[in-house]
Amino acid sequence: MPNRDIHQKPFDAGTLAKLELFKLTAEGFLGVFVGSRQSRYKRIQIFDFFCGPGLDAQGNQGSPVMLLKHLHTLGNKIQGKDYKISVLLNDAERGKIEELKKNLRSSKLDSGPYSLRFANREFLEAFPEEAVQMAGAANLVVIDQNGVRQFPPDVFTKLRNLPTTDVLVFMSSSYAWRFQDAPEMQRHLETAKAFGPATSFYDTHRAIVDYYRSLIPAGVVYYLAPFSIKKGSNIHGVMFGSSNLKGLEKFLEAAWHLDDRTGEANFDINREGRFSLPGELPIEWGETKKVQVFERELSQAILSEILPTTAAIYSFSLERGFLPKHANTVLKSLYTSGKIEKVSGLGYSSLENPRPLVLR
Numbered sequence: 001m002p003n004r005d006i007h008q009k010p011f012d013a014g015t016l017a018k019l020e021l022f023k024l025t026a027e028g029f030l031g032v033f034v035g036s037r038q039s040r041y042k043r044i045q046i047f048d049f050f051c052g053p054g055l056d057a058q059g060n061q062g063s064p065v066m067l068l069k070h071l072h073t074l075g076n077k078i079q080g081k082d083y084k085i086s087v088l089l090n091d092a093e094r095g096k097i098e099e100l101k102k103n104l105r106s107s108k109l110d111s112g113p114y115s116l117r118f119a120n121r122e123f124l125e126a127f128p129e130e131a132v133q134m135a136g137a138a139n140l141v142v143i144d145q146n147g148v149r150q151f152p153p154d155v156f157t158k159l160r161n162l163p164t165t166d167v168l169v170f171m172s173s174s175y176a177w178r179f180q181d182a183p184e185m186q187r188h189l190e191t192a193k194a195f196g197p198a199t200s201f202y203d204t205h206r207a208i209v210d211y212y213r214s215l216i217p218a219g220v221v222y223y224l225a226p227f228s229i230k231k232g233s234n235i236h237g238v239m240f241g242s243s244n245l246k247g248l249e250k251f252l253e254a255a256w257h258l259d260d261r262t263g264e265a266n267f268d269i270n271r272e273g274r275f276s277l278p279g280e281l282p283i284e285w286g287e288t289k290k291v292q293v294f295e296r297e298l299s300q301a302i303l304s305e306i307l308p309t310t311a312a313i314y315s316f317s318l319e320r321g322f323l324p325k326h327a328n329t330v331l332k333s334l335y336t337s338g339k340i341e342k343v344s345g346l347g348y349s350s351l352e353n354p355r356p357l358v359l360r
């Protein structure tokens with residue numbers, strides 16, 4: 001993967017979409033662990049392993065600046081409580097860390113309701129030691145790599161095994177797809193397993209996420225969700241991972257905020273005719289829309305009593321990439337058509353306090 005320096009120029013639309021997704025997901029994570037004041041975790045850690053200098057050539061905010069700014073806005077909720085919030089800012093390039101320190105000083109983010117650690121290491125070298133520090137805390141791990149090589153299966157497995165650790169990983173998915181036969185690529189990713197012969201260019205990021213899903217042992221609960229990002233002639237993407245449905249819900253809220261049509265891309269990933277890619281005609285007919293398919297599936301599952309409670313509906317929806325608001329539309333329609341009794345309060349609390357679905 002050519003190592004182009006994205007900070008020498010203004011961030012492009014794809015990078016801005018990725019950063020918005022990082023920002024909203026981090027805000028959701030901090031909202032759960034700090035904002036709600038309901039978490040038993042007092043040690044909250046953010047690991048931005050590929051942090052860059054904090055700003056692009058035009059002063060747009062990179063991940064470390066966004067994160068620290070948001071922590072400042074939570075100052076009142078953090079101060080006076082016994083939270084310990086620590087942020088690791090790492091980049092393999094020493095010059096970027098020096099520039100970042102300068103940028104944080106001038107924007108007065110070099111101190112705040114957090115402790116900062118700077119490091120200047122290759123991710124794969126630093127990761128094992130940092131992973132040890134993750135035990136016993138609520139962690140958000142951001143792996144904003146160039147390419148796909150910094151997220152091998154053993155790193156995935158280690159992160160997956162840490163409780164209360166949410167992970168955001170960026171991947172240059174179509175690059176791996178394009179070079180799937182190259183031995184160098186196969187050393188990093190089981191490309192034959194990730195990309196079957198039928199994987200289309202548009203679906204490359206979904207395919208990579210499915211590959212990581214295939215690494216989760218049967219019976220282990222762990223959630224993954226993709227967000228595909230088109231950048232010029234490439235498909236990149238963010239993969240979110242968490243063992244907690246609330247974490248997944250927060251990521252999906254961010255994803256649906258960016259894409260109100262499918263909640264998983266900054267382009268027309270299902271080729272539904274929203275907008276066409278260069279050289280394509282818009283398709284306005286024939287395709288079944290993702291939301292409609294979900295509504296039909298959920299409705300059938302409720303009416304055939306496969307999902308007997310609000311807890312089951314909440315999990316079913318999130319695991320398919322949908323939010324409680326999408327499921328509520330279905331519940332409302334089943335109620336108004338006289339097929340179920342009224343039910344409300346669908347959300348994370350449904351897991352502890354499930355309500356039965358009563359068919360009429």
Ligand SMILES: C[S@@+](CC[C@H](N)C(=O)[O-])C[C@H]1O[C@@H](n2cnc3c(N)ncnc32)[C@H](O)[C@@H]1O
Nearest residue numbers: 050051052062063091092093121122123144145
């Ligand atoms: C895509 S940029 C990250 C941008 C950053 N998150 C932001 O919002 O500005 C990737 C960064 O990772 C750094 N990097 C590249 N390879 C690395 C490695 N193996 N370990 C740690 N950092 C690395 C690069 O210097 C670069 O600043």
